[in-house]
Amino acid sequence: RFYSNAPTGLNFLLSGYTFSTGGLLTDPALQLTDANLELHMPFVAYARSGAVFGKSAKFDVVVPYGFLSGDAFLDGTYVEREVDGFADPQFRGSINLIGAPALTMAEFKDYQQNFILGTSLQVSAPMGQYDAGKLVNIGQNRWSFKPELGASKTFGPLILELAGAVAFYTDNNDYSGQQKKQEPLYSVQGHVVYTFKRGIWLALDATHYAGGKTTIDDVERNDRQQNNRFG
Secondary structure: OOOOOOOOOOEEEEEEEEEEEEOOOOOOOOOEEEEEEEEEEEEEEEEEEEEEOOEEEEEEEEEEEEEEEEEEEEOOEEEEEEEEEEOOOEEEEEEEEEOOEOOOHHHHOOOOOOEEEEEEEEEEOOOOOOOOOOOOOOOOOOOEEEEEEEEEEEEOOEEEEEEEEEEEEOOEEEEOOEEEEEOOEEEEEEEEEEEOHHHOEEEEEEEEEEEOOEEEOOEEOOOOEEEEEEO
């Protein structure tokens, strides 16, 4: 429901916690095998709704903190890592181009969503924990820029959503003494949202992403990503 409408001037404070385990946490460019890593990452976020050229808009910032530990084999040698620190913060601005005018709280009570088309830009800043002498870190030591276009259509209590995005990455010039480049990563996601009374809702989600092949010191790696996720 990222592209749903909201009254202007609202402030949101959010907090959450994510836990991940396994080998998917590692950078595909790393030549690690049998990786077994755990990542605990609480986060706080702030968002504010507003208006841009008479259209509803939002701005949000997310600040995560990670606790990473685990082990793996690097070229047959056993390695392990335990570290904690801030992850790269994310900043995002969005505007609903069609179907979601900027409304005050008093005006919003009469608003009924139909079709919404919106766009957003997410920026990740290289401000998180990063040690160039280590292969596995919490931060990425590079900028990323992710523009997205999303649509939302309401059918009574049912909302159908579709969004497509592409993530662009700057170079990491201190990747264990090497330069790492990464091609754009493309993604598309769909959501089926059912809204109950009192603002409670339930969603089924699917995401497909592909791309992101890396180059280390001008040597292309065979690590193009492609996967599907369901939630």
